[in-house]
Amino acid sequence: MxxxxxxxxxxxxxxxxxxxxxxxxxxxxxxxxxxxxxxxxxxxxxxxxxxxxxxxxxxxxxxxxxxxxxxxxxxxxxxxxxxxxxxxxxxxxxxxxxxxxxxxxxxxxxxxxxxxxxxxxxxxxxxxxxxxQQLLWLCGELLDDSASLQQGDVQIIHQVKQFLRDHLNEKPQLEVLAQLAGISKYHLVRRFTQLTGLPPLQYHMQLRLHRARELLRQRVHPLDAALQLGFYDQSHFINAFRKVMGTTPHHYAQQIALPQNKFPVA
Structure with a gap:
């Protein structure tokens, strides 16, 4: 026992x-x-x-x-x-x-x-x-406000998504996103997750990592790609990239540079 x-x-x-x-x-x-x-x-x-x-x-x-x-x-x-x-x-x-x-x-x-x-x-x-953000997401699921999305929510979340795309090199703050959307942080996280499948900060990280992959394909050095996207902690960039792409930025860049493409690129 x-x-x-x-x-x-x-x-x-x-x-x-x-x-x-x-x-x-x-x-x-x-x-x-x-x-x-x-x-x-x-x-x-x-x-x-x-x-x-x-x-x-x-x-x-x-x-x-x-x-x-x-x-x-x-x-x-x-x-x-x-x-x-x-x-x-x-x-x-x-x-x-x-x-x-x-x-x-x-x-x-x-x-x-x-x-x-x-x-x-x-x-x-x-x-x-x-x-x-995770606490707001958790509370949203607990309260189960699963009523149909309010009219105009899709457009509001679209504006937030565009803001995140336009600011890939900086870490967004929930307060700023909520002000942009004109709703509370709780409703922002809840509605954004309902419509996209990810909370806003995780969505933003996905955008940054896919942009990093584009830069590596353009032969930008991994360190420079990280700095362009606001990753000042290299270990954070490496771990985040590996979690999504299954390999490190350096190894990805090496494989892309090979004359024979033996590396599957989605």
Missing amino acids: SLSSSDWFSHNGIECSRVNASGSRFPRHLHDEYVICANLSGREEIWLDGKVKEAFAGQVTIYNPSAIQSSQFSQDTVSFVSIHLPQSTLSQLLGNTAAPALREGVFNDARLFQAICRFDAVARQGDETLLE
């Missing part, structure tokens, strides 16, 4: 950790905040409001503040990301209204699952702007 928490992170009252458990249990308990989990592996048996449910890998569990719940973990290792979100966070997003009651229990929700895992990953990178 084992139960452990690792990679613990705390920021502005929000706590995030990875929990690993095997053959152990959480007795009945409650929390002051929302608890949102993405189940990565194993099987968890949950008691909530007198009902027993099972949670498996790929599913999401949500508990409202003060909800009484308990968990029994299978002998196979159970692993999940757990985020403890203060009521004040959602209250502020909704204009300082009363904290809402979320849907509660076990769900198949691929978008929310992705948002939880992405927040967990970004939480440890130390980028305040990116972390804020």
